[in-house]
Amino acid sequence: MTLRNGLKPALAALLIAAGLIAAGASAHAETIIHKSVTYFSIGGNTASDLDREMTRRGPFSHNTGRRHPGATRIRFNGTATFAARKGRCVIGGAKVSLSTKLVLPRWTNRKRASREMALLWDTLSADIKRHEERHAEIARTHVRQLEKDILGLSSSGDCATLKARVDRLSQKAMLAHDKDQQRFDRIESANFENRMIRLLKYRISRKTGQ
Numbered sequence: 001m002t003l004r005n006g007l008k009p010a011l012a013a014l015l016i017a018a019g020l021i022a023a024g025a026s027a028h029a030e031t032i033i034h035k036s037v038t039y040f041s042i043g044g045n046t047a048s049d050l051d052r053e054m055t056r057r058g059p060f061s062h063n064t065g066r067r068h069p070g071a072t073r074i075r076f077n078g079t080a081t082f083a084a085r086k087g088r089c090v091i092g093g094a095k096v097s098l099s100t101k102l103v104l105p106r107w108t109n110r111k112r113a114s115r116e117m118a119l120l121w122d123t124l125s126a127d128i129k130r131h132e133e134r135h136a137e138i139a140r141t142h143v144r145q146l147e148k149d150i151l152g153l154s155s156s157g158d159c160a161t162l163k164a165r166v167d168r169l170s171q172k173a174m175l176a177h178d179k180d181q182q183r184f185d186r187i188e189s190a191n192f193e194n195r196m197i198r199l200l201k202y203r204i205s206r207k208t209g210q
Contacts, residue, residue: 031147032097035136039106047120059103070128071103072135076143080150080166082159089159094150098143100136104129123199131188135181142177
């Protein structure tokens with residue numbers, strides 16, 4: 001059975017809202033992270049059945065034009081505030097939110113499966129979940145770094161210039177995030193077969209005590 005790359009749709013645009021806070025206030029950051037998990041059901045009794053069911057029922061990616069065994073839907077949102085200090089414009093604060101929604105398969109025939117198929121499914125579904133969890137972790141790393149980078153921006157002569165710098169920084173961060181996600185998918189796809197064989201052997205050895 002072949003595991004397709006996990007879905008990571010294009011990021012929503014990071015919204016940077018300009019404001020003005022009281023002069024002299026120190027910059028502050030607030031990261032809001034929300035994570036949820038949903039499932040889609042699949043049937044079938046054989047490995048070919050499961051592969052076909054995930055291809056038919058899995059989450060659809062507009063990027064690839066096909067369905068996948070799992071997905072991580074990612075949405076960034078955020079605001080930056082600006083303050084006047086000693087005649088210059090400085091970052092007053094940053095608030096970035098991240099929403100990740102994992103979409104995972106659930107096999108309805110798991111309890112009636114043969115020992116071999118149960119082992120295969122448990123190994124595969126655990127790997128799909130780990131894969132999507134890693135997508136969410138990559139997103140969390142980037143959103144925290146973006147917030148840190150925004151707060152680290154130096155002052156500017158006017159807030160319009162500083163806001164433009166925030167916008168450029170945000171766009172750069174999103175591009176870096178996308179590249180990291182795509183790189184992870186490429187590595188995972190290339191190593192899938194060897195990884196699954198290794199995981200299956202490990203689970204078998206644990207059951208047999210060898």
